[in-house]
Amino acid sequence: KQEVTQIPAALSVPEGENLVLNCSFTDSAIYNLQWFRQDPGKGLTSLLLIQSSQREQTSGRLNASLDKSSGRSTLYIAASQPGDSATYLCAVDLNDYKLSFGAGTTVTVRA
Amino acid sequence: DGGITQSPKYLFRKEGQNVTLSCEQNLNHDAMYWYRQDPGQGLRLIYYSQIVNDFQKGDIAEGYSVSREKKESFPLTVTSAQKNPTAFYLCASSRGHHTGKTQYFGPGTRLLVL
Numbered sequence: 001k002q003e004v005t006q007i008p009a010a011l012s013v014p015e016g017e018n019l020v021l022n023c024s025f026t027d028s029a030i031y032n033l034q035w036f037r038q039d040p041g042k043g044l045t046s047l048l049l050i051q052s053s054q055r056e057q058t059s060g061r062l063n064a065s066l067d068k069s070s071g072r073s074t075l076y077i078a079a080s081q082p083g084d085s086a087t088y089l090c091a092v093d094l095n096d097y098k099l100s101f102g103a104g105t106t107v108t109v110r111a
Numbered sequence: 112d113g114g115i116t117q118s119p120k121y122l123f124r125k126e127g128q129n130v131t132l133s134c135e136q137n138l139n140h141d142a143m144y145w146y147r148q149d150p151g152q153g154l155r156l157i158y159y160s161q162i163v164n165d166f167q168k169g170d171i172a173e174g175y176s177v178s179r180e181k182k183e184s185f186p187l188t189v190t191s192a193q194k195n196p197t198a199f200y201l202c203a204s205s206r207g208h209h210t211g212k213t214q215y216f217g218p219g220t221r222l223l224v225l
Contacts, residue, residue, distance in 0.1 A: 004153065034213065043115075043201055043216035044154075089153065097142065097161065098169065099214065101153030 002027045004092055006102035014110050019077035021105050023090035028068045031095035035064050035075050038087045038104065047088075048075070080109045113138050115217035117202050122222045124189065124196060132187045132220045134202035141206065143185040144214065147171060148199040157200075160185055189222060197224050 003026040013019060023033070032051045036044040048057045048064040050073070056065045061078040077084055087106045091099040115136045124130045136143065142161050146154040156169030160179040174193025179185055185204075189196045199221050203214040 009151070036216075041199075041219070041221070043117075043218045044203075044214075046213045046215070049213055091154075097159055097167075098156055099154075101155075103151055103153045 002030075002092055002094060002100040004090060004100050004102040006088075006090060006105050008105060009103065010106045010108075012108040012110060013080055015080060015082060017080055017109075019075075019080050019084065019107060019109075021075040021077075021088050021090075021107070023073040023075070023102055025071045025073075025092045025100070027092075027094065028071050029094065030068065031093045033064075033066055033073050034091045034093070034099070035062075035073075036089045036091065038089060040087075044089065080107075082109045082111045085109050115202060115204055115215055117200075117217035117220050119220060120218070122220055123225050124222060125225050127191045129188055129190050130222070132189070132200055132202075132222070134185045134187065134217060135183055136185075136202075136204045136215075136217075137183060138204055138206075138215060139182070140204035140215070141182070142204060142212075143179070144203040144205075145169075145175075145177065145185070145187045146201045146203065148201060148219075154201060157187065196222050198222060 034049045035047045050057045050066045063076045087104040089104040091101045118133045144159040145157040158177040160166035176188045202217040205212045205214045
């Protein structure tokens with residue numbers, strides 16, 4: 001069974017600092033990996049999707065890397081802003097219509 | 112505006128009562144999903160449907176039931192058999208029969224037990 005772990009569970013940084021969020025998974029035979037953002041009491045918003053054949057994806061200040069062999073993905077957020085405060089979840093797709101989610105990292109960016 | 116709507120935002124269930132959560136999408140997506148989110152845990156899949164009139168159990172289907180009579184709608188019923196229903200419920204949809212497509216999520220329904 002695929003296990004997805006996100007450490008740390010919470011992170012607090014001053015505005016302007018770069019954020020590094022980690023995701024690890026136990027089964028490297030993934031189809032793709034996605035990063036989502038969740039604001040308190042809200043649904044999930046997709047940020048980036050990395051196919052298994054890709055090493056990274058970029059969107060604006062966000063960059064996500066994928067290393068299948070080591071079972072790791074990292075989400076980088078450059079020059080953090082208070083509006084980046086949210087919970088970030090990673091999810092792994094095993095090509096069977098199911099996403100396996102990590103518990104998330106809750107980020108607070110202090111002004 | 113295209114998207115997914117869930118209603119109600121908050122739902123209260125009494126002991127022994129069945130309640131139904133609504134999920135509607137106008138994205139013309141074939142696949143729809145129901146997830147449960149508990150504090151400090153990742154989302155867990157309850158049921159999913161790849162096409163109208165067909166659905167499959169996810170990892171935690173016990174105590175829940177669904178129907179998929181229309182492409183746009185995928186209601187979830189929390190039955191009295193679900194002994195710990197308090198959670199945040201999220202509905203999602205994605206395109207076609209192809210995997211690897213981004214899932215789009217609704218705003219969620221918070222279910223509380225009286």
